[in-house]
Amino acid sequence: xxxxxxxxxxxxxxxxxxxxxxxxxxxxxxxxxxxxxxxxxxxxxxxxxxxxxxxxxxxxxxxxxxxxxxxxxxxxxxxxxxxxxxxxxxxxxxxxxxxxxxxxxxxxxxxxxxxxxxxxxxxxxxxxxxxxxxxxxxxxxxxxxxxxxxxxxxxxxxxxxxxxxxxxxxxxxxxxxxxxxxxxxxxxxxxxxxxxxxxxxxxxxxxxxxxxxxxxxxxxxxxxxxxxxxxxxxxxxxxxxxxxxxxxxxxxxxxxxxxxxxxxxxxxxxxxxxxxxxxxxxxxxxxxxxxxxxxxxxxxxxxxxxxxxxxxxxxxxxxxxxxxxxxxxxxxxxxxxxxxxxxxxxxxxxxxxxxxx
Amino acid sequence: xxxxxxxxxxxxxxxxxxxxxxxxxxxxxxxxxxxxxxxxxxxxxxxxxxxxxxxxxxxxxxxxxxxxxxxxxxxxxxxxxxxxxxxxxxxxxxxxxxxxxxxxxxxxxxxxxxxxxxxxxxxxxxxxxxxxxxxxxxxxxxxxxxxxxxxxxxxxxxxxxxxxxxxxxxxxxxxxxxxxxxxxxxxxxxxxxxxxxxxxxxxxxxxxxxxxxxxxxxxxxxxxxxxxxxxxxxxxxxxxxxxxxxxxxxxxxxxxxxxxxxxxxxxxxxxxxxxxxxxxxxxxxxxxxxxxxxxxxxxxxxxxxxxxxxxxxxxxxxxxxxxxxxxxxxxxxxxxxxxxxxxxxxxxxxxxxxxxxxxxxxxxxxxxxxxxxxxxxxxxxxxxxxxxxxxxxxxxxxxxxxxxxxxxxxxxxxxxxxxxxxxxxxxxxxxxxxxxxxxxxxxxxxxxxxxxxxxxxxxxxxxxxxxxxxxxxxxxxxxxxxxxxxxxxxxxxxxxxxxxxxxx
Numbered sequence: 001x002x003x004x005x006x007x008x009x010x011x012x013x014x015x016x017x018x019x020x021x022x023x024x025x026x027x028x029x030x031x032x033x034x035x036x037x038x039x040x041x042x043x044x045x046x047x048x049x050x051x052x053x054x055x056x057x058x059x060x061x062x063x064x065x066x067x068x069x070x071x072x073x074x075x076x077x078x079x080x081x082x083x084x085x086x087x088x089x090x091x092x093x094x095x096x097x098x099x100x101x102x103x104x105x106x107x108x109x110x111x112x113x114x115x116x117x118x119x120x121x122x123x124x125x126x127x128x129x130x131x132x133x134x135x136x137x138x139x140x141x142x143x144x145x146x147x148x149x150x151x152x153x154x155x156x157x158x159x160x161x162x163x164x165x166x167x168x169x170x171x172x173x174x175x176x177x178x179x180x181x182x183x184x185x186x187x188x189x190x191x192x193x194x195x196x197x198x199x200x201x202x203x204x205x206x207x208x209x210x211x212x213x214x215x216x217x218x219x220x221x222x223x224x225x226x227x228x229x230x231x232x233x234x235x236x237x238x239x240x241x242x243x244x245x246x247x248x249x250x251x252x253x254x255x256x257x258x259x260x261x262x263x264x265x266x267x268x269x270x271x272x273x274x275x276x277x278x279x280x281x282x283x284x285x286x287x288x289x290x291x292x293x294x295x296x297x298x299x300x301x302x303x304x305x306x307x308x309x310x311x312x313x314x315x316x317x318x319x320x321x322x323x324x325x326x327x328x329x330x331x332x333x334x335x336x337x338x339x340x341x342x343x344x345x346x347x348x349x350x351x352x353x354x355x356x357x
Numbered sequence: 358x359x360x361x362x363x364x365x366x367x368x369x370x371x372x373x374x375x376x377x378x379x380x381x382x383x384x385x386x387x388x389x390x391x392x393x394x395x396x397x398x399x400x401x402x403x404x405x406x407x408x409x410x411x412x413x414x415x416x417x418x419x420x421x422x423x424x425x426x427x428x429x430x431x432x433x434x435x436x437x438x439x440x441x442x443x444x445x446x447x448x449x450x451x452x453x454x455x456x457x458x459x460x461x462x463x464x465x466x467x468x469x470x471x472x473x474x475x476x477x478x479x480x481x482x483x484x485x486x487x488x489x490x491x492x493x494x495x496x497x498x499x500x501x502x503x504x505x506x507x508x509x510x511x512x513x514x515x516x517x518x519x520x521x522x523x524x525x526x527x528x529x530x531x532x533x534x535x536x537x538x539x540x541x542x543x544x545x546x547x548x549x550x551x552x553x554x555x556x557x558x559x560x561x562x563x564x565x566x567x568x569x570x571x572x573x574x575x576x577x578x579x580x581x582x583x584x585x586x587x588x589x590x591x592x593x594x595x596x597x598x599x600x601x602x603x604x605x606x607x608x609x610x611x612x613x614x615x616x617x618x619x620x621x622x623x624x625x626x627x628x629x630x631x632x633x634x635x636x637x638x639x640x641x642x643x644x645x646x647x648x649x650x651x652x653x654x655x656x657x658x659x660x661x662x663x664x665x666x667x668x669x670x671x672x673x674x675x676x677x678x679x680x681x682x683x684x685x686x687x688x689x690x691x692x693x694x695x696x697x698x699x700x701x702x703x704x705x706x707x708x709x710x711x712x713x714x715x716x717x718x719x720x721x722x723x724x725x726x727x728x729x730x731x732x733x734x735x736x737x738x739x740x741x742x743x744x745x746x747x748x749x750x751x752x753x754x755x756x757x758x759x760x761x762x763x764x765x766x767x768x769x770x771x772x773x774x775x776x777x778x779x780x781x782x783x784x785x786x787x788x789x790x791x792x793x794x795x796x797x798x799x800x801x802x803x804x805x806x807x808x809x810x811x812x813x814x815x816x817x818x819x820x821x822x823x824x825x826x827x828x829x830x831x832x833x834x835x836x837x838x839x840x841x842x843x844x845x846x847x848x849x850x851x852x853x854x855x856x857x858x859x860x861x
Contacts, residue, residue: 224724231702234693239679
């Protein structure tokens with residue numbers, strides 16, 4: 001009787017993570033079809049709305065690129081920490097701090113036409129994100145406080161800080177008491193990159209970060225030290241690689257990248273600081289990093305797919321009338337499918353004929 | 358011939374393309390001690406896993422007490438009466454000794470703790486029942502495994518290289534235990550590649566090579582040489598005649614070093630003194646768990662002490678970390694290969710970078726991949742590491758080959774001081790001989806070497822001077838020529854006077 005056996009893979013190939021990601025995507029599609037059926041929507045129509053319709057118009061493509069920019073930035077930063085087993089799950093909070101810092105500059109220098117304003121905002125956002133993540137690094141290295149809990153809880157603190165600022169010091173005085181800042185001038189906003197869309201130049205920052213991340217991962221000694229620490233702390237100790245340093249590097253890099261994503265939001269589609277800064281990019285970035293196999297190029301594709309699910313969820317809301325929670329559900333299914341399939345990263349399935357009596 | 362307890366006929370098992378067992382026959386009779394002899398990777402462990410129900414053979418039959426059986430799981434094997442002491446331990450690190458044993462042996466914990474204490478005393482297997490396994494050393498963990506097995510009152514006990522971490526007196530005692538067990542009707546399968554032990558203990562020896570049985574002999578009628586020839590298919594290169602050490606200047610000096618224990622069950626190091634000289638090998642004998650781990654960590658810089666407790670060429674280095682010491686020429690071969698000496702998920706090329714990063718494979722924070730690869734190739738070539746090249750994963754190598762790789766990597770760095778912890782533990786005869794030879798070559802080139810080992814024969818063979826470690830203390834150093842195994846054995850049990858008497 002033939003039976004299935006699992007056996008370890010002998011060689012690691014770059015195609016394996018791609019196959020696993022594709023398998024996860026197929027499983028998500030199938031689950032999505034079931035989901036639409038439950039809502040009483042023709043599954044093919046529903047899937048078409050999510051995965052095809054956004055790509056059929058310039059506007060749709062622009063939206064996908066717009067959502068892709070923050071996901072790409074956040075995931076590239078997080079992946080570097082995840083490889084070192086440093087789990088920053090508070091990118092959402094670091095994004096908010098980045099957005100706040102950039103907004104303070106934009107509001108302070110409102111009306112200027114200086115070309116230095118935008119670069120200054122980018123820098124301030126990055127530093128603010130790093131500082132916010134740095135709190136977790138400090139508490140971890142000094143008091144061994146778990147960075148998962150600290151980064152997660154700091155997100156709540158960041159949200160409260162944001163609510164206070166948009167209803168207090170940074171509120172638009174002429175804004176009829178709405179919890180938002182003034183609208184930024186054009187010198188405080190990223191230029192658009194495709195006419196007729198909202199896609200802006202912050203995507204270029206994401207792409208540059210991707211290239212840097214790819215070089216960092218393949219060639220840098222710093223990344224080598226991080227990965228040794230992540231895979232075998234005993235070996236890092238033996239080699240003399242400082243684990244405290246690894247924690248600082250991992251959290252500062254991921255915090256800085258999330259801060260940049262925050263700048264992209266306020267200096268991009270929002271054009272102001274407001275209560276609803278991010279539709280959960282900080283959390284979705286975790287999914288993107290994992291789905292991309294913690295590989296910079298893999299993350300590029302994963303960010304595009306995740307952005308498509310965001311935009312596709314909106315399209316499905318409009319064209320087939322399913323609730324917008326569909327976006328969250330599909331993202332969740334995508335992550336769970338990937339984690340379920342990740343066994344296949346190190347093992348392979350083989351049919352065998354059993355002959356033992 | 359007596360009815361066999363266990364009769365294995367034509368067992369074949371392959372993993373991917375590797376045939377680990379090829380048409381193997383093996384019979385075990387009650388009351389007899391059977392040796393299974395072979396190099397690393399000869400298929401001994403696979404055969405044992407088949408008997409213990411861990412691995413299912415691709416083909417072949419297993420008969421137990423004359424009846425064909427299908428041993429589907431270790432639980433099944435234990436039910437039949439097979440007990441096994443693995444080479445790689447299967448213990449839960451976060452549990453205590455008693456808790457680990459209670460997973461396999463019924464009874465309340467209080468009752469078990471008492472039985473463990475009784476059995477410890479009877480078999481000379483010193484273990485603290487309340488200790489957590491993660492705080493224990495390799496040697497202590499193996500003792501738990503042996504105890505756990507014996508407490509289950511089996512009909513057949515398989516021991517996979519059980520003596521490699523026992524002191525000489527412990528081996529003698531274990532052999533007495535095994536002989537007692539055999540005389541009570543229990544069959545023993547004893548896996549080893551230590552020929553003297555097999556010739557002293559076993560009634561019959563099955564010799565395996567490359568997955569096949571190449572001979573079943575009476576080891577008492579064979580010579581060590583003839584067994585080796587069967588085992589590896591050729592003669593072992595004789596070690597070049599040992600030249601007298603030309604001990605040079607003091608290189609590293611440890612003065613009154615004391616260290617707090619790293620875990621509640623580890624001993625405190627108190628007032629250790631030792632001197633490493635150029636062109637001399639100092640051996641540290643002792644049963645594992647007496648502070649050797651703390652000592653080597655302190656010497657390698659993983660644990661820092663006051664600066665002047667460790668001097669390197671007269672300069673204080675006690676407060677310098679591993680990287681700083683490596684730059685001064687202090688290199689370390691740790692006991693654990695995977696997870697400490699090498700990173701499991703990394704390739705050999707990446708693992709070369711673990712300790713050689715300051716020697717030419719880095720340029721402004723960036724790795725020079727081709728240099729690293731070339732270096733890995735050199736490391737592999739120099740010790741004849743059997744592998745698929747620099748890109749092979751560290752986990753794909755056998756224990757012996759990975760050890761050769763690590764030894765070779767550290768030797769390539771041109772050490773001035775080399776600290777080696779159990780350098781040949783679990784390594785096959787050929788590789789062990791090669792490693793020892795390289796250590797002697799380095800000594801002759803003027804390197805100061807410290808070797809921590811539990812194998813006294815090994816220390817007597819390659820060391821110039823020996824110190825014994827017991828409960829965190831070091832004996833005075835004694836020249837190898839002025840002592841013998843018996844006196845060192847006594848010192849290993851705490852009687853440091855025995856050494857001085859011999860030295861006098």
